Amino acid sequence: MEYDVNKIRSYFPVLKQQVYGKPLVYFDNAASTQKPVQVLLKTGRLYTEFYGNIHRAAHYMADKTTDAFESVRDQVQQFIGAGSREEIIFTKGTTESANLVAASFGEQFISPGSEIIVSEMEHHSNMVPWQLNALKRGAKIVKLPMSRNGELQTSLLSELITSKTRLLAVTHVSNVLGTINPLAQIIDAAHRKNVPVFVDGAQAVQHIPVNVKALDADFYAFSAHKMYGPNGVGVLYGKRKWLEQMPPYQGGGEMISEVTFEKTTFSEIPFKFEAGTPNITGVIALGPAIALLQETGMEHIAAWEHQLLDYCTHQLKELEGLVIYGEASQKSGVISFNIDGIHPFDLGTMLDKTGIAVRTGHHCADPLMSYFNIPGTVRVSFGIYNTTEEIDRFIEALKRVVKMLK
Amino acid sequence: MKTIEEVQQDILEEFSLYEDWMDKYAYLIELGNSVEPISAVEKNDQNLIKGCQSRVWLVAEKKEGHIYFRGESDAVIVKGLVALLLRVFSGRTPGEILHSQVHFIDDLGLTQHLSPTRSNGLLAMMKQIRLYAVAYDRLDN
Ligand SMILES: Cc1ncc(COP(=O)(O)O)c(C=O)c1O
16 A cells, blocks of 8 residues: 555645745654644533533533543553453553553562662653652662663673562663564563563554554553643553552542542543543544544554665764664664764754754663763654655755854 | 842843844853853863753852852753853842843743753743842841
């Protein structure tokens, strides 16, 4: 099948935008993606046609809204290949999903002397929650180290996992290096010693096919806003056996089955973990974003973006003094780089003036920056709507600004 | 010596010669490259202004009632902004600094460099300049 990038682009009105008088090239998809009309229309339609609170009232508006909300849970289940819909919990985002597991799993399973393995390439949101938790419970964080090319040293796992290990937290795809970690292998190593694995999928679900059951992940988290969906919504997948043993994260409405002043009994999963009125509109508008990914086909998306990655990497390597961070054999469409003698902030600022949006800085991964001993990088990250023509424009602009800055 | 307001007007006029953003920035880079470097010893933690993406150092000296600033950054665009700030503020009395209204950065349309969350040190640097003025003002009185 042809990958019809023009058709995909036509769904994203914002891409026709001009910035500083130049056509926009949006290469900051790892930070957040743009939203297709399908998502925008869904949001509008919800408020104009049948909005109500969910799971509560017995009236038409609430029923329709509840149906729409719950059908997205089915969609998510199917999208990531979860065993059952009850294993899908809606959160605010990856960050909240990680905090939920850290707090709730932590309360039940982490005690003084426990160890939590965290990889060296994690985004702060899959590191700080574990650190806070370890601090609170007298547990220890153990580092799963990385090699120079941006791959995790998974061969060390058999040593690192001990009888004290309670959980392993790792990202599926690195937001800085683009590395696609060998998850199945990591999870297998952990499971051999009965250690569950929390996977940060924030940079994976929108780029490569993901099947949590095939991977046998215990927890898998991601954010709607990075997958062409709305802001403020995320997903936590958790295996039933863990979710059922974990205490609630927050208390409130929705998550209880019976409350007296002395005692409360909690709802079943997933509602036990969804206290209060959730981001109803956000969840419902995530539906069409998933539909777009599925219609396009995750295999096709992965292939298209890989082509962009190769095309761009090849051209960048021609430039003098350019260093790419992360050259793993399995990579998604993320390239972090620096140019000798030029501060990444200067490059980013100048590229912006040519209409090209890239990210500069430490990308919320300070330990990774320390590893390479750099203050930051310039990062380009691709999405479903990017093209090789845009890469040409980027390379041309990059050459121009490098000349100005050198 | 021109007033703080007059220097700001001068800067605005210079930049108005360039219509294209690339040219405005090319000029800013030129200014950045012309900044007198500060010594390696002065690039210490005490003079460092904590900005997230780029580092900025600011050195202040007081002579005969006037404060003289020198500064540098590891990013050349920030260095250009530093050059502008030095031009506006160096050699002023604490009173002049404390009573000044800085508007030229807004007017140039470089405000993206001022937002607190961008934290490239410019906002912090302006704060630091004012803090020096307050401190020296107190010492005087
Ligand atoms: C790998 C990774 N994990 C977690 C996050 C945090 O996601 P959110 O801010 O949506 O919670 C991000 C986003 O920057 C990310 O790239």
